Amino acid sequence: MTRKLNMRIWRGNATDGGLENVVVEANEGEVVLDVIHRVQATQMGDLAVRWNCKAGKCGSCSMEINGRPRLACMTQISSFKDEETITVTPLRAFPVIKDLVTDVSFNYRKAMEIPAYAHPANLAPGEARMEQVDVERSQEFRKCIECFLCQDTCHVIRDHEENKKSFAGPRFFIRIAELDMHPLDTLRNRKQTAQEEHGLGMCNITKCCTEVCPEHIHITDNAIIPMKERVVDVKYDPLRWLGSKIRKREGIV
Amino acid sequence: MSNIERHEYDVIVIGAGGAGLRAAVEAREANLRVAIICKSLFGKAHTVMAEGGAAASMGNVNEKDNWQVHFRDTMRGGKFLNHYRMAELHAKESPDRIWELETWGALFDRTKEGKISQRNFGGHEYPRLAHVGDRTGLELIRTMQQRIVALQQEDGKNSGSMEANIKVFAELTVTEILKEKGQVSGVYGYWRESGAEVLFEAPTVIIATGGVGKTFKITSNSWEGTGDGHALALKAGANLVDMEFLQFHPTGMVWPPSVRGILVTESVRGEGGVLTNTLGERFMFKYIPDVFIDKYADNEAEADRWYLDQDNNRRPPELLPRDEVARAINSEVKAGRGTEHGGVFLDVSKRLSAEVIKKRLPSMWHQFFELAGVDITKEPMEVGPTCHYVMGGVEVEPDTAAAIGVPGLYAAGEVAGGMHGSNRLGGNSLSDLLVFGRRAGIGASEYAKKATRIPVSEESIKAASARIEAPFSREGGENSYSLHAELQEITHNLVGIVRTGAELQEAITKIADIRKRSANVSVSGGRHFNPGFHLAFDLDNMLLVAESTAKSAILREESRGGHTRDDFPGMNNKWRQVNHISSFDGNQVNIKSQPLPSIPKELFDLFDVHELEKYMTAEEVAKGGSK
Secondary structure (H helix, E strand, O other): OOEEEEEEEEEEEOOOEEEEEEEEEEOOOOEHHHHHHHHHHHOOOOOOOOOOOOOOOOOOOEEEEOOEEEEHHHOEHHHOOOOOOEEEEOOOOOOEEEOOEEOOHHHHHHHHHOOOOOOOOOOOOOOOOOOHHHHHHHHHHHOOOOOOHHHHHOHHHHOOHHHHHHOOOHHHHHHHHHHHHOOOOOOOOHHHHHHHOOOHHHOOOOOHHHHHOOOOOOHHHHHHHHHHHHHHHHHHOHHHHHHHHHHHHOOOO | OOOOEEEEOOEEEEOOOHHHHHHHHHHHHOOOOEEEEEOOOOOOOHHHHOOOOEEOOOOOOOOOOOHHHHHHHHHHHOOOOOOHHHHHHHHHHHHHHHHHHHHOOOOOOEOOOOOEOEEOOOOOOOOOEEOOOOOHHHHHHHHHHHHHHHHHHHHHHHHOOOOOOEEEEEOEEEEEEEEEOOEEEEEEEEEOOOOOEEEEEOOEEEEOOOOOHHHOOOEOOOOOOOOHHHHHHHHOOOOEEOOOOEEEEEEEEOOOHHHOOOEOOOHHHHOOOEEEOOOOOOHHHHHOOHHHOOOEOOOHHHHHHHOOOOOOOOEOHHHOOHHHHHHHHHHHHHHHHOOOOOOEEEEOOOOOOHHHHHHHOHHHHHHHHHHHOOOOOOOOEEEEEEEEEEOOEEOEEOOOOEEOOOOOEEEOHHHEOOOOOOOOOOOHHHHHHHHHHHHHHHHHHHHHHHOOOOOOOHHHHHHHHHHHHHHHHOOOOEOHHHHHHHHHHHHHHHOOOEEOHHHHHHHHHHHHHHHHHHOOEOOOOOOOOOHHHHHHHHHHHHHHHHHHHHHHHHHOOOOEOOEEEOOEOOOOOOHHHEEEEEEEOOOOEEEEEEEOOOOEHHHHOOOOHHHHHHHOOHHHHHHOOEO
């Protein structure tokens, strides 16, 4: 079941580069990352690509495959037509380092700007009691493997470098939502700061992020929209804001 | 060499998996300045692949659990070759380490009472694994990653710089641990992105680099598992202990070929998954070893009842320790009762509803559906053994995690040896890295506060730099990719699950030959993010690991845990008293035998004496542990 596959691979660096054609063998059951590795081992020893787990769990091999942000390790060769040329290019929203590897440090800087989890001061280790149904809301967002495909596809920053300063991006909206819904977190005003400091308001819920999420996290429906709605509620109704905080604290014994 | 990038820290942590991050948190909380160096991006370490959970005797599901039971299970799993003190510290401290994660924001699955839920796993007497579905490792990594960010935010508030006390150097390879006057003085390495060289000066280095799986052909490990820490420690003058013991996880994917080796979590069996051969036989009943005969059910009816009533039934044999299950699958396949892809069937669809499977094993469902086109809620998985974990590792002082023989050097997590003896129980790895990551952080901090710092000499820098440049200055030499593939064939065929003296001798000769040829590796292209260049260094590390493993394995004339000799099939109680210590003389790895530390009376007394008779010599049993 071996076949010849036509590929176009973007090669270059921060200042210069372009697509190169290669023909490579592909075997039954292989994914795009497998054939990239074969190209690397047999034709382009210095082809740069990031990867780790090869099982869709670490989120390292993010790239654009035929223009769509995807994990190379989870993209089956069999999902393309026999004669189709597969084009692989680096993530467009981030600066290229070399070939398929981009500088994703933007995301780590944004991570440092989100205020950390704040544990209740009077709750000793081992004393926490939480209902499964309450932790599940945040657990959905904690499935995030930080592949940054959602950041890459988000049109607020994809072709708008100028927005990066004031926009944290979908990955960090779910981080804020996760903390906001965390049954024990004591920090207030997470939704407000999402709106005021992390650019939540710039999102116009086109759901592109949700579509590319390899973990199938409902980024828009379960994180962004609820936060946007509550921000509006709170703006107009201080009693509802207080109520939301009291409900949140119910989980603590 | 004045133009290279230089940094100065109190503690250098090599590796940003669970053990490294836990160590870094501890060192920073001791008010020291810490550098975390990792080969990948921050948060991508192999710990994310840990699925089942972290073992800790919190007793949330069965209140009969306590540290003594956990200690006993760990020693049994390791066939009593474990360093007793490490197993003791691990069993005692694991619950605190799990609860601590919760104070940092971790969200484990809950029991009905709202406590942390615990699941069954092979070799553990009670439900003991704290878990988050089947992505527990990701939760651990993320929690500690976020804890580090929290500490950085604190530093930002206090000093104006978030990276004042703790900084992550991602995508940087360490090529050498530097020493001056016999003690650690720093590390040398290069940025993977640019190839530019970097010097870190520090009195202490914590190695937390994980495993060696990439030395083998079929492995659950990612590209990072190249035994870097094992080799760095050897070259720095430290010892490795028990390198013959490798864990082949019984259930890796076997098809399609491109995902061969990728892990299928033991939770599948913990949740009721059943192993069958192509005759439809539930074969594990045939493979219950004598030492476990009173703990495992010998018939299907009892095994099935256990899922409902654990107090009055023995456990299903699918939950035997991993070495037993891996050997059993290997035997079934060899006997011609395996699938066309060389595996056996693992089926959870008959016991659990589709809804429950998707909830408890979400990433397994996802992995099989997307990579193999198999819906595990309806059909069985095909599985077979995969090289998963190395029990052997840096010989350390249990309480401080200090590497024996090298002042200033520490090791924790998979790279450290001794804790798991000849075989690790599932779930004991995540708790190991928390317990000993923390201890390494404390040990290194205490040492760093008192240490006299010796600046790295120009000669050391020149030598380290020359080594990095070497593969570029050669032309037309060997290709590191093909040498790596050759090494993997040798380890797979000759140092794998079942070994013989003759094959090990052949392996030793062949590994030495590759090592000679690897000195002549040349690299094409420049230094800029060049994977061929990166592999040249990884290859050197894997060769030292393979040599240590093969040379330790040929000496051990018995079968125990992750070391099976076809020519010496039984376990021999005399061999239980022996550790194999690997050291490096600059040319080759040498092995010496060393007596295993003897277990003190209070731990000895935790066992039924008749059980100990199965593992210990009559004299040892009569002695009753050391006073």
